Amino acid sequence: MSVFKKQRKWIYIAFVIITVIIIAIIIIPKLTGNFLIGSWETSDGLRRYTFDENTLTVSSKINSYSKLYGYSYKGNTLALQDSGNTKYYTVTIKGSEIVISSADSDSPEILHRVE
Incomplete structure (x- = not known):
């Protein structure tokens, strides 16, 4: 017993x-605070998202493409600014991954942290 x-x-x-x-x-x-700071990669490894304090760099491994965005993150909303245009995305945490989705796209971007 x-x-x-x-x-x-x-x-x-x-x-x-x-x-x-x-x-x-x-x-x-x-x-x-801002848990986005650092590097994130898509599940297929083709795109890398690198967040600094207020700059996002999106780079592609396929065609050596790299683009800079200004960003702000508050609550679950990510605002990306490029050439005066602002686009808003919803960020959701799912375990060790984040899902970035928008009303403009049917397929959300699923990212995992890269060390």
Whole structure:
């Protein structure tokens, strides 16, 4: 009987630890400001998005293409500015990936962090 109580205790402890880790992965990036800063890549590896404090560089591996945008990020909205035009995108966190979508496009861009 006491063996089952010890096992149950460890199962509860493991459950709490796993829950805290999952919450930390999901919640903490939202609370710490601009989690976009750094490099992100598409799942096929063909495009890389590099975010600085206020500049986004989009580069392509296919044709050595690179384009600079000014950006601002607040809430779940990403505003990209290029030649006086501003486009708005919705950013969603899904685990270790982010999904960038807009009303203009049917297919969202799924990015994962590149170290």
